[in-house]
Amino acid sequence: MVESINEDRANEEDNRMTASFDLQIEELPLNPAYNKTLPIFLATNSDLLELCKKLVIRGEYHAWYANLPCSNTPRDNAPEPAADDTDEEQTV
Structure with missing residues (x-):
């Protein structure tokens, strides 16, 4: 009897946590x-198409x-430095 009450409480807590989590996601x-779709490297494309064939x-x-x-051109994905960043701050 005590075990079933504890299980019920645990299930209720899980349901409340899931419900609040779902609401937060839906509101974003x-x-x-x-x-547009970003290009991928030719080598990556070749590998993916090989996986399709297999x-x-x-x-x-x-x-x-x-x-x-x-x-074939690599894309620079490095973030731009912030406007207030200086070389002095980066050297330690």
């Missing part, structure tokens, strides 16, 4: 980070992978 506005990637996704834009 999501905006696209990019205006059926490691499900067939329903093959067209999506086949149509990904590719590039």
Whole structure:
């Protein structure tokens, strides 16, 4: 009897936590980070298409992978330094 009461309480707490978590996610506005699909390296594309041929990637996704834009030019993803950052602060 005591065990079932404890289980009920635990389930109620789990449900409350899940419900509040779901509400928080639903209220967040999501905006696209990019205006178009970013290109991937040709080598990466080749590897992905090979996985498609071997059926490691499900067939329903093959067209999506086949149509990904590719590039040989590496993209600089390093963040820009903040306007108030100086070289003096970086040297220790």
